[in-house]
Amino acid sequence: METDLRLESSLWVGNKRHRAVLTGWYFNWTDVDKKKTISVPVAEVVGVEEGQVQVLPQKTVVEKDKDFTVFYVKRSSTGGSSGLLWRLGQTQFSCPSRVLRDQWIKQLRTAVKTHSPLRPSKLLVFINPYGGKKRGRQIYSSLVAPLFELAGISSNVIVTERANQARDHLLKKDLTDLDGVVCVGGDGMFSELLHGLIDRTQQEAGLCVNDPAVALQPCPLHIGIIPAGSTDCVCYTTVGVIDPVTSALHIVLGDSQPLDVCSVHHASVLVRYSVSLVGYGFYGDVLAESEKHRWMGPLRYDYSGTMVYLSNRSYQGVVEYLPADPLLSSPRDKTRCLSGCTLCSRSTERLFPNSSDSGSLYSANFSSFSNDSEGEWVRVEGSFRCVSLTCMSSSCPKSPLGLSPSAHLADGTGDLVLVWDTHPLGFLKFLHRHTSTQDQFDLPFVEVHRVKAIRFSLPSGKEEEAHEAVVGQKGGPDEEVYTDTGSWSGSQQRLSDRGPGQETRSHQKTVSPFLCGLCCSKSPSVSVWNCDGEILPFTEILCRVHCQLVHLYARGIEDGAAAQNSNEDDTRCERRCILHK
Numbered sequence: 408m409e410t411d412l413r414l415e416s417s418l419w420v421g422n423k424r425h426r427a428v429l430t431g432w433y434f435n436w437t438d439v440d441k442k443k444t445i446s447v448p449v450a451e452v453v454g455v456e457e458g459q460v461q462v463l464p465q466k467t468v469v470e471k472d473k474d475f476t477v478f479y480v481k482r483s484s485t486g487g488s489s490g491l492l493w494r495l496g497q498t499q500f501s502c503p504s505r506v507l508r509d510q511w512i513k514q515l516r517t518a519v520k521t522h523s524p525l526r527p528s529k530l531l532v533f534i535n536p537y538g539g540k541k542r543g544r545q546i547y548s549s550l551v552a553p554l555f556e557l558a559g560i561s562s563n564v565i566v567t568e569r570a571n572q573a574r575d576h577l578l579k580k581d582l583t584d585l586d587g588v589v590c591v592g593g594d595g596m597f598s599e600l601l602h603g604l605i606d607r608t609q610q611e612a613g614l615c616v617n618d619p620a621v622a623l624q625p626c627p628l629h630i631g632i633i634p635a636g637s638t639d640c641v642c643y644t645t646v647g648v649i650d651p652v653t654s655a656l657h658i659v660l661g662d663s664q665p666l667d668v669c670s671v672h673h674a675s676v677l678v679r680y681s682v683s684l685v686g687y688g689f690y691g692d693v694l695a696e697s698e699k700h701r702w703m704g705p706l707r708y709d710y711s712g713t714m715v716y717l718s719n720r721s722y723q724g725v726v727e728y729l730p731a732d733p734l735l736s737s738p739r740d741k742t743r744c745l746s747g748c749t750l751c752s753r754s755t756e757r758l759f760p761n762s763s764d765s766g767s768l769y770s771a772n773f774s775s776f777s778n779d780s781e782g783e784w785v786r787v788e789g790s791f792r793c794v795s796l797t798c799m800s801s802s803c804p805k806s807p808l809g810l811s812p813s814a815h816l817a818d819g820t821g822d823l824v825l826v827w828d829t830h831p832l833g834f835l836k837f838l839h840r841h842t843s844t845q846d847q848f849d850l851p852f853v854e855v856h857r858v859k860a861i862r863f864s865l866p867s868g869k870e871e872e873a874h875e876a877v878v879g880q881k882g883g884p885d886e887e888v889y890t891d892t893g894s895w896s897g898s899q900q901r902l903s904d905r906g907p908g909q910e911t912r913s914h915q916k917t918v919s920p921f922l923c924g925l926c927c928s929k930s931p932s933v934s935v936w937n938c939d940g941e942i943l944p945f946t947e948i949l950c951r952v953h954c955q956l957v958h959l960y961a962r963g964i965e966d967g968a969a970a971q972n973s974n975e976d977d978t979r980c981e982r983r984c985i986l987h988k
């Protein structure tokens with residue numbers, strides 16, 4: 408196949424003669440005078456058009472029957488993005504004959520198809536016109552639609568008129584022939600797509616989502632995110648920048664990034680799914696406060712963060728967690744989950760042992776939660792500033808390394824961060840470290856554990872207050888929850904058989920609430936859960952991480968050196984090789 412696709416000839420770029428070579432993986436052209444080569448991986452060619460073509464800001468075509476234009480990904484290092492910011496590169500070539508021109512176009516298009524098996528041809532796009540700075544519609548029409556058109560993608564676009572419209576559409580409507588679904592919005596819109604696709608897939612597979620022990624079926628459709636929200640945490644963590652053009656190009660190339668998903672349950676019922684944050688205490692309070700100030704747009708989080716910090720609260724709780732295998736990885740190992748991550752690839756191999764290509768990805772068998780060699784649950788109890796579970800690093804522009812910098816996107820685990828009660832300056836130090844490269848876990852009142860599941864409950868006597876705390880919140884207990892019945896199994900029952908290795912810790916409150924009262928008259932003793940930006944209607948929950956339940960059109964963060972390659976050398980893209988081997 409490689410030799411069939413090879414083509415080599417002289418081509419002209421402007422008035423300069425070049426030697427152009429198409430091998431299986433690369434398209435190179437070398438200025439014969441200057442000996443300077445530009446090299447584009449075939450998998451990063453966006454489109455090949457007849458004539459001299461421009462697409463942005465508007466499409467123009469100058470018909471010249473010996474010319475063709477190649478569009479490809481060009482890495483930019485603007486603004487310290489280390490090459491993670493992508494732009495559309497283009498080069499116009501002239502051939503000595505029309506026959507040769509047609510041969511180049513045909514060979515390049517065939518090579519692209521062969522080397523990018525997951526490129527979408529049909530997408531369903533949901534635009535939230537009210538997300539972030541309310542620029543979703545404009546972002547899509549001016550920056551994204553022209554790229555989809557260039558790549559020959561047919562897209563059906565729905566501008567939403569209400570919350571949960573995208574989720575409901577995915578649950579009920581015909582999705583035949585679609586390759587993926589795209590949201591133009593923030594984490595909330597992504598979450599709608601996540602819920603719609605996961606539930607649709609489980610319904611079709613006849614699985615009960617309420618049972619945390621059930622191995623859920625991975626979703627067959629890819630999800631693309633065009634960032635147009637306030638935090639855009641999922642986009643930032645999986646792509647490395649918040650940039651609609653970069654994200655559109657990842658979609659066009661059919662990049663594929665598996666992602667772990669956490670299911671959150673309360674009293675035998677599934678409540679929600681999460682990928683970025685299930686957080687109690689500080690992050691729950693910030694969200695609850697910020698909902699009152701939605702009119703401020705993205706600034707609402709800064710304002711609410713300050714107010715909640717000043718209120719100086721901590722909360723009693725019991726946290727139980729099921730540790731992941733410490734021999735595989737640790738949240739303190741200072742590694743980063745980068746594009747082509749070996750740890751995540753090993754999880755893929757464990758999950759899909761017989762899959763040699765992505766087509767068989769979704770028919771694999773899974774080991775169930777309860778059959779897993781589970782290990783022992785650990786129990787801690789005390790007063791916490793915050794309790795956070797994240798399935799990935801959860802980085803965002805405010806926190807470029809994220810809540811847990813060494814967490815992995817697709818390893819089947821989450822990181823549990825416990826911040827015990829401490830004095831206000833200590834907690835400020837913890838928060839501030841999220842904005843720098845300083846280790847936020849290297850503090851005496853902070854613990855981090857890599858886990859497969861967690862359970863949170865209130866110390867006895869606090870349950871009534873929990874009810875009061877969630878009643879009246881958006882998404883309180885009277886709002887919709889999943890209704891089909893499920894049963895607890897394995898994990899929860901084993902909690903009562905506590906064995907060695909389990910501990911009970913109790914931290915005393917270490918500080919007088921001297922700042923309390925600035926924004927509240929009485930400090931509540933129960934917080935709320937922030938689940939990817941939604942308030943959960945329950946305080947006592949169980950969370951379980953599902954390995955690689957969904958796939959995004961992304962490739963994770965490319966490391967600095969590879970990403971800085973600006974097409975002007977011949978660096979092989981190892982990720983593509985791993986993906987295609």
Ligand SMILES: Nc1ncnc2c1ncn2[C@@H]1O[C@H](COP(=O)(O)OP(=O)(O)OP(=O)(O)O)[C@@H](O)[C@H]1O
Binds near residue numbers: 538540597635
């Ligand atoms: N037409 C609509 N009217 C009102 N709400 C909508 C509409 N479409 C979607 N939504 C809801 O708006 C919420 C917020 O949207 P989105 O996530 O796009 O932006 P954001 O909140 O500004 O960003 P982030 O989630 O990144 O903080 C989502 O949870 C979604 O359910």
Ligand SMILES: CCCCCCCCCCCCC/C=C/[C@@H](O)[C@H](CO)NC(=O)CCCCC
Binds near residue numbers: 638
């Ligand atoms: C002294 C400086 C202090 C600065 C502290 C910065 C800490 C930043 C950590 C950011 C963690 C983001 C976790 C992601 C959460 C998203 O799923 C969710 C939905 O978009 N966003 C929020 O809940 C919004 C949550 C906003 C929290 C501030």
Ligand SMILES: [Ca+2]
Binds near residue numbers: 798816820
């Ligand atoms: Ca993970």
